[in-house]
Amino acid sequence: MILAVAILLICQLLGETLARGLGLPVPGPVLGMALLLLGCLMLPGMAARVMPTAQGLLSHLSLLFVPAGVGVISHLDVLGGSGPALLLVLVISTALALIAGVLTFVAVARLTGNADATEEPRG
Amino acid sequence: MTALPEIWSYLSREPLLWLTATLVAYLIGDQLSQRAGRNPLVNPVLVAMVLLGGLLWVTKTPYQTYFAGAQFVHFMLGPATVSLALPLYVNRAQIRRALLPMVAALLAGSVTAIVSALWIARVLGIEGPVWLSLAPKSTTAPVAIGIAEQLGGLPTLTAALVILTGIIGAVIVTPLMRLMHIRDWRARGFAVGVAAHGIGTARAFQVNDTAGAFAGIGMGLNALLTAILAPYVVSLML
Numbered sequence: 001m002i003l004a005v006a007i008l009l010i011c012q013l014l015g016e017t018l019a020r021g022l023g024l025p026v027p028g029p030v031l032g033m034a035l036l037l038l039g040c041l042m043l044p045g046m047a048a049r050v051m052p053t054a055q056g057l058l059s060h061l062s063l064l065f066v067p068a069g070v071g072v073i074s075h076l077d078v079l080g081g082s083g084p085a086l087l088l089v090l091v092i093s094t095a096l097a098l099i100a101g102v103l104t105f106v107a108v109a110r111l112t113g114n115a116d117a118t119e120e121p122r123g
Numbered sequence: 124m125t126a127l128p129e130i131w132s133y134l135s136r137e138p139l140l141w142l143t144a145t146l147v148a149y150l151i152g153d154q155l156s157q158r159a160g161r162n163p164l165v166n167p168v169l170v171a172m173v174l175l176g177g178l179l180w181v182t183k184t185p186y187q188t189y190f191a192g193a194q195f196v197h198f199m200l201g202p203a204t205v206s207l208a209l210p211l212y213v214n215r216a217q218i219r220r221a222l223l224p225m226v227a228a229l230l231a232g233s234v235t236a237i238v239s240a241l242w243i244a245r246v247l248g249i250e251g252p253v254w255l256s257l258a259p260k261s262t263t264a265p266v267a268i269g270i271a272e273q274l275g276g277l278p279t280l281t282a283a284l285v286i287l288t289g290i291i292g293a294v295i296v297t298p299l300m301r302l303m304h305i306r307d308w309r310a311r312g313f314a315v316g317v318a319a320h321g322i323g324t325a326r327a328f329q330v331n332d333t334a335g336a337f338a339g340i341g342m343g344l345n346a347l348l349t350a351i352l353a354p355y356v357v358s359l360m361l
Contacts, residue, residue, distance in 0.1 A: 025350030050206070073176030086249065086253070093239040097236035098296060105221075
């Protein structure tokens, strides 16, 4: 487990260093994700080592957003007088982005002949 | 014996109390969510946020004090983001096959998120730095704050808009997809990752592992694309 945590932190550290060093508009952890994926592809044992810890973290991903979320609740005044209008914008715009994304995915998947792969019988 | 107010004034300054409170509030949220059959309205982040927000308000605890404890949880966001590589690795064959649908959905979702937010906000009379802060609302917080600063928006407001967008996305995605009769987990996950970043991705992992894997890619790619697109879209709409 310590090894897995060390691997995750090393990837994040390399990601942060690359992102800052090259002035890339991507957060360090996202680059770290790409680096770990490369690592897993190149070293066959890597994925199995990191898997249990990664799964543990990802199964409670929601928890990790709680501190930032509490920040929003205790700073709701930053929304100012336009709070209700801003909420309306977020709800409509998020719904539209979801609809646009999902419909495009399904349409292009059908056109390129790999629709609904997840519905194929498993095994 | 030490008086209760003294014990309180000691504990409320230590990280232990608020770290524990964060975990307990999340466990309560997660339990409620499970009891509700993972009903999207009972979102564990939302429940925990409201419980802790109320607790801070009642005890008159400043957010900085709370965060001194909660930062240990917050810190794990980085390693958790790196961990998203594992579901990518496991599903790599499926992801490779879905490359074209992903690129198309990324463009559609990302552009819609930016343009619709700015356009609706303008119709509702929102202007200036507040309007600019809306542009990166669908991307993960660190990227969004960077973009907002570059555009002349307000970083704190952007952070709040990003978190709210994530929660809204996580709450509406399941009913919306059911309404549209979309059963492709890849499409559902990818769309929520693009529109509602990490909080949407957390919801996707609750529902289906394939959806979670695709949500993680959607989130990562949209961080990159919004950083490129947002300044351009804003300059077109000014």
